[in-house]
Amino acid sequence: MSENGEKGVQPGALAGIRIIDLSRILAGPTCTQILGDLGADVIKIEKPGAGDDTRRWGPPFVTAEDGTPTTESAYYLAANRNKRSVCLDIADEEGRRQLLELVADSDVLVENFKHGTTARYGLAYEDLARVNPRLVYCSITGFGQTGPYAARPGYDLLAQAMGGIMSLTGEVDGLPMKVGVGIADVTTGLYATIGILAALRHCAETGRGQHIDVALMDTQVSWLINEATNYFVSGRRPVRRGNDHPNIVPYGVYPTSDGYIAVAVGNDSQFVRFAQVVGAEDLAADPQFATNAGRVENREAFEERLRPYMTAATTSEWLGELEAVGIPCGPVNDVEEVFSDPHVLHRGMKIEMPYEHSGAGYVTLLGSPLKLSDSPVTYRLPPPVLGEHSEDVLGASAAMSTLPGKERAS
Structure with a gap:
């Protein structure tokens, strides 16, 4: 019997794949959540006492059954299920040693530090490839590992602004407008997932890992799609059309x-x-x-x-x-209407997961849009509290020095 209780259904397609997740905010966590839904063991590495920035991006925060707010934001819940949280400080020598031990026995590492940060800590691809030549190492940044903007910090808003989509979004005579969600982050996470799956396939054939360079700016430019080719062919600069299509009427x-x-x-x-x-x-x-x-x-x-x-x-x-x-x-549905739609509910796009560790009982999350007949996605672990799995992953003695609020032994 499989983890989702159906006879004959195989474990997730990525069961047995271990992923070290050094990412935070949305692009990287979106990627690693998809991989986790597909069965991978995702170890989310977080800074002791702080963790993923989005844990504090509220309100709203999850409310415990007794009505008191928890420390987990709704934003954080969106991209962090099927992960184990481990507290490690990569700026600390002992933290880096523990991370290298994990890397030696892992298949993928995903990071979204600013360009050059991991190299300063001796954790660049070239460093880790010497520890594990099969490692697939995915770097997600605002502007990539090369080019004149490589050193700049990157945020979804900047990618949407600089990548052209804001010039196409909104009313004809209105302000340039971003998409209502962090879509540059999300699509970058999707492209990162595709690259990782391709690199895992390559590694299975050759025994070699590789470095994947994915940037918010590149991804944003890529999904200009037909508006870009309209411009290439016609030479005319596309403009905002509100909800109208550039090539189809009505x-x-x-x-x-x-x-x-x-x-x-x-x-x-x-x-x-x-x-x-x-x-x-x-x-x-x-x-x-x-x-x-x-x-x-x-x-x-x-x-x-x-x-x-x-x-x-x-x-x-x-x-x-x-x-x-x-x-x-x-x-034209609002969000409340979307999650009352019988088709959306039938397709499993609204799920509930146990969330006892926060005192909330259950938490409602978005479901995965992936429907695989033989190796379906599974919802095994709710979004973890900070450092929840440090002891399980690192061992009791090692974990004590990295848990929030614990002093390191001198």
Whole structure:
């Protein structure tokens, strides 16, 4: 019987892989949580008495069953399940010795210190590769290991600003706008995960580890996607369009009589059906709007004529009628509505995990979007309290010197 209780289901795909997680905030922890969900043993190395910065990024904080707030923030919970927390001070000689012992028996190390920091402590890739030639070493920074900006500190906001997405996000005449969550961090974590999996495959074939260099700035630039190639091909600088698509019309959010609806009409045959449902046959018959290229070229005139049709019915009325003829559409949900949606709940995107160590009983977390038939993700460990597993991992005597509030022996 597997850890999630289903007969015949194999352990996680990465069971047996040990990962040393020297990262904090969001990009690195996102990467290591994904790997942990897939079965890897993730050892989260944290500074004694402080730990991951996000532990204090609140409110809100988790509330214990007796109503008192704990020291664990909701932000920290988002990216730290399936990990064991070990307190080690890498600025201390003994802490570095203990870390090297862990590295010798590990497969992957993930770190997100500023460029050059690990080298100062003798923990750069070249140093650790001598200890473990099979080690996959992933460095996550703001601007990478090379280039004129390499020494700069990196934050999600800076990546979004400098990487172009803020110039494309927001109302046409509004301020440049970042995405509402730390999306540069999250996508960097995803790319780091892909790189690590590829490097593990390479190591299995060759016996050699390697250094992975992943940067927030590079990742942000990479997901300019079609807006970048639109610019390369046309030479025209892309601009903010609100919710409009640069290459498809109608594709956006439209006011209804009681709210909003998102509509994505991907081809001209869909557009004919869409126009019939909303009563806008005149638009489908107009030569300037009959093709998607025409609608894109005449976007403002088309949108101005379409809006009165869309406000003639409620959101739910349009959803029923458009879905019936195969037009992609959906409501514009807030976060509360998302986690009341029966499909979201069916897909396991909201989970509960025991959280007794904080006095909270249970904690609600986001589920993984990965659905593997033979080696599914498992939710084995809730986000750990600081230093919770130091003794288990390091041994009782070694752990005592690194736990929060403990004095080192002289």
